Amino acid sequence: MNNLFEKLKKITGVMVSYYFICKRKLWLFARNIQLENENEHVLIGKQIHEESYSKTKKDITILDTINIDFINRKDKLILNEVKKSSKNEKADHYQMLYYLYFLSEFGVNAEGEIRYSKENKKKHIVLTEENKKEILLILDKIEKIIEGSLPKNIKTSRCTKCAYKDFCYVV
Numbered sequence: 001m002n003n004l005f006e007k008l009k010k011i012t013g014v015m016v017s018y019y020f021i022c023k024r025k026l027w028l029f030a031r032n033i034q035l036e037n038e039n040e041h042v043l044i045g046k047q048i049h050e051e052s053y054s055k056t057k058k059d060i061t062i063l064d065t066i067n068i069d070f071i072n073r074k075d076k077l078i079l080n081e082v083k084k085s086s087k088n089e090k091a092d093h094y095q096m097l098y099y100l101y102f103l104s105e106f107g108v109n110a111e112g113e114i115r116y117s118k119e120n121k122k123k124h125i126v127l128t129e130e131n132k133k134e135i136l137l138i139l140d141k142i143e144k145i146i147e148g149s150l151p152k153n154i155k156t157s158r159c160t161k162c163a164y165k166d167f168c169y170v171v
């Protein structure tokens with residue numbers, strides 16, 4: 001088993017997303033301090049996910065590392081993610097790039113689509129050689145963060161809707 005495979009098994013798509021949202025959130029999540037199920041904003045997001053595209057096969061997990069909402073095939077394999085809104089668009093973009101990168105390392109070529117259900121907006125994502133290098137750098141940075149000490153509380157408007165809000169205000 002090579003180092004890259006070990007790294008890919010350790011870092012999930014959610015962790016890539018949290019890298020862009022909040023480094024502290026990434027650190028907490030990586031240590032299995034998971035409060036997501038208790039947060040009403042997360043529950044609303046899950047409900048939208050359940051109700052969207054209900055006739056399509058959903059929640060496909062690959063190698064216990066990545067979780068894709070659904071897959072369809074046009075002239076290519078398309079991974080699809082359904083999000084509530086585009087407020088975390090950058091995080092969503094890199095999460096999808098990571099999925100595409102992950103699959104490419106196993107010889108599967110795919111493209112991605114992110115659907116923002118409330119905004120009725122769709123974004124198509126293609127993996128390039130340039131962003132493969134970028135993903136590798138991000139994976140290195142994620143490893144350093146999760147092996148380090150607890151990052152500081154960022155105290156932004158994001159905190160009010162974050163599942164770790166209570167934890168951050170008491171530590």
Ligand code: SF4
Nearest residue numbers: 022025154159162168
């Ligand atoms: S409450 Fe704020 S600082 Fe704490 S994990 Fe969430 S976003 Fe990060």
